[in-house]
Amino acid sequence: MNREQKRAWAIVISMSLATILGVAAFVVHLLELGSPTLLVFAAAAVQGTGVLVFFRFQPDKGPIAFDERDKQIQKNASLAGFGAVYLFIILASFAPIGILGEKGSVPVTSMPFLLVGAGLCQAYAFFVAILVQYGRGGKDE
């Protein structure tokens, strides 16, 4: 496993856990089961740890650490990320109509959160695409 794969695993695992904790916090808040503060802090801590781990991986040893295949994988992953943002924008545009109805309203202060959501969506799709493309590796001979 190379550095890019290790970094991708760190982000995918931390983002997945943070998302689960975030959804749990939302459910706790929605059903008024108690204060979701602890869950929100836990989600932030997990995500923060993932980002810290991401920056701690050292470059791979050996004369060549990054080649044409790695470059192609990064390029395809970027395309996957932008595709995910596009889908996110479509979903975010139409979901309020379905959830709140045609006469529903959304506070304009919630709009900047779309940017955060799009960024997270792009990052998640990018790193998942990296893991998928590298696959399970191969036999060392």
Added chain:
Amino acid sequence: MNNDHISNQIRRLRFDHGEMTQQELADKVGVTRQTIIAIEAGKYAPSLPLAFRIARTFNASVEDVFQYQGGDGIVPDRSA
């Protein structure tokens, strides 16, 4: 659908050249070991410059190393 596939003889050529390891070949042609593994397994088609560097390492032609498995290479005329 595109059924093009490029097979290769890298594994056999490595063993014919003093049981060269994937890492040794990777170092000689300037890529990572993972890329050599992917090429050998047919999961990645190398760029032309890389294909030439690999062939040159084995003192062979590109077609001795890589074989195109995608038919006769003639695009059918659809204008008729």
